[in-house]
Amino acid sequence: MAILTRLLERAPQRLPGSPGYEEAARACLDEMRGIGLRAWTESAAVSRWVRGAGESAASAVFLGRRAADRLVLRAAALGLSEPTPAAGLEAPVVEARSFEELASLGDRVRGAIVFFNHPMDRTRLDTFSAYGEAAAFRTRGASEAARLGAVAVLVRSLTLRLDEAPHAGVVTYDPALPRIPAAAVATLDAEALSARLAAAPGSRVRLRLDCRNEPPGEAPIVVGQWDGTERPEEVIILAGHLDAWDLSPGAHDDGAGCAQAMEAMRILKALGLRPKRSLRVVLFPDEEYGAGAGKIYAASPRRRGEKILAAMESDRGGFLPLGFGLGSDAAFDRLKVWEPVLRACGIQWVRPGGGGSDVGPLAEQGVVTMGFIPDNQRYFDHHHSALDVLAAVHPRELELGAIVEAVMAYVLAQEGI
Amino acid sequence: MAILTRLLERAPQRLPGSPGYEEAARACLDEMRGIGLRAWTESAAVSRWVRGAGESAASAVFLGRRAADRLVLRAAALGLSEPTPAAGLEAPVVEARSFEELASLGDRVRGAIVFFNHPMDRTRLDTFSAYGEAAAFRTRGASEAARLGAVAVLVRSLTLRLDEAPHAGVVTYDPALPRIPAAAVATLDAEALSARLAAAPGSRVRLRLDCRNEPPGEAPIVVGQWDGTERPEEVIILAGHLDAWDLSPGAHDDGAGCAQAMEAMRILKALGLRPKRSLRVVLFPDEEYGAGAGKIYAASPRRRGEKILAAMESDRGGFLPLGFGLGSDAAFDRLKVWEPVLRACGIQWVRPGGGGSDVGPLAEQGVVTMGFIPDNQRYFDHHHSALDVLAAVHPRELELGAIVEAVMAYVLAQEGI
Structure with missing residues (x-):
């Protein structure tokens, strides 16, 4: 909850390519470095759009x-x-x-x-x-x-x-x-x-x-990595999207997903664990406009020397964790065995079928994509409106999501896929 | 949500044996008759206690x-x-x-x-x-x-x-x-x-x-029955407790459980279904003081001619349905087969272990008890305090609970156990 609170206070406005988004990127770089991750940005072309200053209740x-x-x-x-x-x-x-x-x-x-x-x-x-x-x-x-x-x-x-x-x-x-x-x-x-x-x-x-x-611009994809001890070249991605609609601070969509990815790293660090493979947080800048940066990230020359094993995305709000949806049937057979471990922290199921807008393009390269799936009964109450504020996020629900992401990330880092 | 709203408006104060509880009992009798149930009360001895009029912020x-x-x-x-x-x-x-x-x-x-x-x-x-x-x-x-x-x-x-x-x-x-x-x-x-x-x-x-x-008094157990078409003497109970602490209207604890039991009946009636066995809503008057009325109900001479097959209780708030906990292992084997049906309305599991304070005494008579188990992450935020108000209940979560109770009740009414 602390990471999300700091993000929303520092960067409540995060339209792609806006000054608010730039501040959010700086906030996350600071957060990642504070956790002890190597952090950097990769640039992506994004559409840019501005709500009129004159838009009002009488529009x-x-x-x-x-x-x-x-x-x-x-x-x-x-x-x-x-x-x-x-x-x-x-x-x-x-x-x-x-x-x-x-x-x-x-x-x-x-x-x-x-x-x-x-x-x-x-x-x-x-x-x-x-x-x-x-x-x-x-x-x-x-x-x-x-x-x-x-x-x-x-x-x-x-x-x-x-x-x-x-x-x-x-x-x-x-x-x-x-x-x-x-x-x-x-x-x-x-x-x-x-x-x-x-x-x-x-x-x-x-x-x-x-x-x-406005004319298209550039916006940073924000990345933070914890290098693995044994196979650092093999990477597990935890993704969210840092952009948000401008009517609210985007607490659930997708401040929660970004905060959970970083919080999962913080938890594993705090436990003194040493992942064998690299864990990488990737925060995308334009999911709301169609996730063009996800394609750019997947197609980047920087991916050539990398071996990304899996990429999980949290973009359904900070609600009660229910399951993981896996983008690959083979991975399902492999990961099904970890269900009891995940169950112990509240996950109800692991199912085939899933992924996420931003990590989707990685699936075409053989990366196992997966979506973190919380309960969705209350999600659209807040979605894309002025109601998507910090007070709408329940601390335990948000933190349970970070915990299950941490467990899934650590399992993948130690066991591969 | 409509039933709960009406109950809390009409009877926001429901301490056992109080005038507010009496009004709640009348409200539920009206509600049950409106749904088309045969409704009556059975009396139980209850403790009575009154918060002082002088209790204030300076106590x-x-x-x-x-x-x-x-x-x-x-x-x-x-x-x-x-x-x-x-x-x-x-x-x-x-x-x-x-x-x-x-x-x-x-x-x-x-x-x-x-x-x-x-x-x-x-x-x-x-x-x-x-x-x-x-x-x-x-x-x-x-x-x-x-x-x-x-x-x-x-x-x-x-x-x-x-x-x-x-x-x-x-x-x-x-x-x-x-x-x-x-x-x-x-x-x-x-x-x-x-x-x-x-x-x-x-x-x-x-x-x-x-x-x-105050000296012990009497309070009504409120009952509404829908007689079965083929085996009316066999009864499935849906229970909740109508009493509540006085600091709030007890929206989750246990207005929700009472409303869900009645709403489940309303749903089945609205669908034009004809249960073979009898469905009975039983609302108890003193769960908060230790559920003495549950023992009285089970021991009543009126139970002698009855064949109660199962009794489910909802007393964990009107939150997202997760599962049913069954008080009998044999019943678990029998009911497990219905998991796919329950899953279709959002139930994640049926597990051994469960029941409820009020229906517990029936288990000793061979009745299969079961607890409806919703998510509990937010339950104690409101529990027993001035925060347990209607606004804390999410309509979809409450109604999903009524739906799964209706499905479970109908399965039991048609198939027995």
């Missing part, structure tokens, strides 16, 4: 027919969104709960703001499954709407709760289509907007987003 | 040597504690972290207030194990101190956090020893008290508790 306003219908929508530009014209734009709103419904709207979409109001499916046990399904409207919605002539999109926030906070996240533009502005709307306001639209179809929304995409 | 004050040393301790009388004299008492404080340390204090205990400052062991993965170990000072501490001549005890609250809230719970007096007053002290104040005592040994505390033990 999106439902106008309705009469003054009394006016409703300020709590909204936030999606990451990498284009801005509206400086004066804002105003257009009728059409609501769609699916891409099929969007298609059925036909000509009504032209010149309109499309409001994607697809709730996450709360009947699914796995909230990531519900997220994956609903996220299509956030990522692809703008281009699908632009294809039909829409001028902007509003997207219902991706959370299972009804709350007042817009939950951001990335929008992905189809290069062949106009790049129209896109914003997330808090779920409570999505419900209210839907009701008012039903009562007054064709009502207008005024939207003003002054975010901007 | 326990560390006096120190100078006025500046004065420290108001956030404290609360333990349940079933005797009061102090009406004017309060004042005595030097001696600190003990263990019963061994208490014994070593010898004559210094006579006439003193013993301050048991034994923290829960945060290195244990299972917080109930840490609780069980540390709870000895709360339950037995007063009598152990009285044996050496102490006039009262202060007990460090049983929580893994440092907080400002006294966490209450029952004190158990040895009938052969003087019944001295006992109070819990918030962990932050326990730390402060320990530091001030170290700086000024022999300092005094003024304690005033106006709680009182």
